Amino acid sequence: MAPNFLSRKLRNFMHLDKIDLALLDSVISKTRTVAAHVDLISEGEKPSDVHLVLQGFACRYKILQDGRRQIMAYLVPGDICDLHVFLLDHMDHSLGTLSTCEIVDLPRTVVLELLDRPNIARGLLLSTMVDEGTLREWLVNIGQREAEPRVAHLLCELLARLRSVGLVSDQKYTLPLTQVELADTMGMTPVHMNRVLQSLRRKALISLESNQLTVLNSKRLESEAGWNPNYLHLRKVAAAAAE
Amino acid sequence: MAPNFLSRKLRNFMHLDKIDLALLDSVISKTRTVAAHVDLISEGEKPSDVHLVLQGFACRYKILQDGRRQIMAYLVPGDICDLHVFLLDHMDHSLGTLSTCEIVDLPRTVVLELLDRPNIARGLLLSTMVDEGTLREWLVNIGQREAEPRVAHLLCELLARLRSVGLVSDQKYTLPLTQVELADTMGMTPVHMNRVLQSLRRKALISLESNQLTVLNSKRLESEAGWNPNYLHLRKVAAAAAE
DNA sequence: GGGCTGCGCTAACCTATGTTAAGGTGAAAG
DNA sequence: CTTTCACCTTAACATAGGTTAGCGCAGCCC
Numbered sequence: 001m002a003p004n005f006l007s008r009k010l011r012n013f014m015h016l017d018k019i020d021l022a023l024l025d026s027v028i029s030k031t032r033t034v035a036a037h038v039d040l041i042s043e044g045e046k047p048s049d050v051h052l053v054l055q056g057f058a059c060r061y062k063i064l065q066d067g068r069r070q071i072m073a074y075l076v077p078g079d080i081c082d083l084h085v086f087l088l089d090h091m092d093h094s095l096g097t098l099s100t101c102e103i104v105d106l107p108r109t110v111v112l113e114l115l116d117r118p119n120i121a122r123g124l125l126l127s128t129m130v131d132e133g134t135l136r137e138w139l140v141n142i143g144q145r146e147a148e149p150r151v152a153h154l155l156c157e158l159l160a161r162l163r164s165v166g167l168v169s170d171q172k173y174t175l176p177l178t179q180v181e182l183a184d185t186m187g188m189t190p191v192h193m194n195r196v197l198q199s200l201r202r203k204a205l206i207s208l209e210s211n212q213l214t215v216l217n218s219k220r221l222e223s224e225a226g227w228n229p230n231y232l233h234l235r236k237v238a239a240a241a242a243e
Numbered sequence: 244m245a246p247n248f249l250s251r252k253l254r255n256f257m258h259l260d261k262i263d264l265a266l267l268d269s270v271i272s273k274t275r276t277v278a279a280h281v282d283l284i285s286e287g288e289k290p291s292d293v294h295l296v297l298q299g300f301a302c303r304y305k306i307l308q309d310g311r312r313q314i315m316a317y318l319v320p321g322d323i324c325d326l327h328v329f330l331l332d333h334m335d336h337s338l339g340t341l342s343t344c345e346i347v348d349l350p351r352t353v354v355l356e357l358l359d360r361p362n363i364a365r366g367l368l369l370s371t372m373v374d375e376g377t378l379r380e381w382l383v384n385i386g387q388r389e390a391e392p393r394v395a396h397l398l399c400e401l402l403a404r405l406r407s408v409g410l411v412s413d414q415k416y417t418l419p420l421t422q423v424e425l426a427d428t429m430g431m432t433p434v435h436m437n438r439v440l441q442s443l444r445r446k447a448l449i450s451l452e453s454n455q456l457t458v459l460n461s462k463r464l465e466s467e468a469g470w471n472p473n474y475l476h477l478r479k480v481a482a483a484a485a486e
Numbered sequence: 487g488g489g490c491t492g493c494g495c496t497a498a499c500c501t502a503t504g505t506t507a508a509g510g511t512g513a514a515a516g
Numbered sequence: 517c518t519t520t521c522a523c524c525t526t527a528a529c530a531t532a533g534g535t536t537a538g539c540g541c542a543g544c545c546c
């Protein structure tokens with residue numbers, strides 16, 4: 001059975017006991033596979049389930065009148081979205097897959113069941129707050145940093161986030177995104193995104209081919225990015241033994 | 244006594260009964276005045292109280308190593324920040340005043356008291372979600388829009404938000420910010436901020452003098468901005484009678 | 487096998503925005 | 517009354533990043 005990325009993630013924040021872990025395992029049993037570039041829910045719709053990503057990359061995004069798209073968040077394995085979404089009666093943005101994904105739809109009742117377990121509840125709330133912090137950091141990133149440090153920052157963040165759920169080995173992770181999608185994330189054009197990636201490669205900070213991203217020199221990449229991981233609030237539990 | 248901006252705001256989302264209103268009134272009795280440009284809490288500190296703004300403008304912001312500042316949110320009268328902040332053990336950003344402010348510090352116990360009233364709790368949760376939606380919209384704004392529509396968008400948002408708490412009359416509101424602060428909000432330089440404001444004035448879309456902003460032509464300002472207020476989720480209760 | 491199509495890459499050119507510098511005004515301070 | 521200081525304003529110049537266009541390659545369909 002696939003590792004439970006949700007419990008892996010929550011254990012970055014909280015200790016979970018056997019019962020918690022069993023509940024989390026049961027919750028992810030009904031997976032569905034969603035193709036790339038498919039909406040899980042679209043702007044304007046009434047939210048129904050909470051979505052949990054177990055594999056692949058999904059995102060939040062908005063499309064403007066003129067067709068420009070801004071990707072506002074990546075959802076990677078272990079990420080759960082919109083814990084409290086039931087309160088709203090229409091989505092003000094869309095949620096869609098970027099790559100092929102394994103998704104779990106959590107109906108309201110199941111969410112409430114999870115929130116009944118104190119440590120799971122705290123973990124989920126904390127990870128919601130981390131999502132918000134991440135959003136704020138993205139705003140800073142786009143508002144203040146020039147293109148190259150901006151991209152470097154994103155790559156550092158993904159390294160940290162994916163590592164926290166065990167998806168990094170050897171400073172390498174899968175980045176199943178096209179340059180157009182990266183550009184729409186960073187608020188720049190695909191042409192410029194390409195220029196930046198070339199430059200990062202030329203400086204031997206990263207390598208990226210066929211969706212495999214390797215951080216070749218994390219020290220320098222981080223300093224280029226002005227990287228400070230405090231907003232991920234990951235220091236709580238140092239060790240996270242594999243399942 | 245000053246109007247209770249918190250209950251005004253919550254009544255945009257939920258119906259509140261007499262007991263709710265009385266509780267909200269009692270909660271805002273211990274106000275303190277904070278001078279402009281003072282931190283309510285700084286990055287790295289352990290959060291203690293939840294802060295409520297009753298008058299003036301405050302903001303969330305971060306400062307980068309090189310001294311650049313990004314303002315990530317405005318807190319205007321009625322805004323409450325970080326309902327769940329007690330969960331975190333250090334702030335990943337700062338909270339500070341922009342103008343002179345009236346602030347209420349809500350200790351944990353008072354917050355819990357508020358959350359005990361179901362309609363207040365739902366209202367607070369909803370307004371937290373609106374804050375998040377606003378943050379996402381700011382990301383889109385900075386990521387995708389050019390300077391002039393970007394500023395126009397901010398001014399439209401403030402018109403809507405301040406109107407929802409009764410602080411707009413005659414398409415006019417108080418904007419107690421310098422052009423430097425506006426620039427730090429919009430991810431641009433003060434010089435360019437000035438150019439944009441001049442241009443909006445020349446087009447007779449706004450007037451702005453001594454911190455009074457008037458929207459002269461909201462139709463055209465909104466179309467310039469690509470304005471869509473759906474993310475404020477304000478349509479719930481149409482009427483909001485004054486206290 | 488030939489033609490699409492999506493994606494990465496590059497070049498030449500253009501423009502929105504940043505940079506630097508300096509003058510003007512009004513309010514506060516001495 | 518004079519000085520100072522914060523803020524607004526404008527101008528001249530510099531550049532990061534946008535725009536447009538085109539090539540090459542790999543995978544896929546017929």
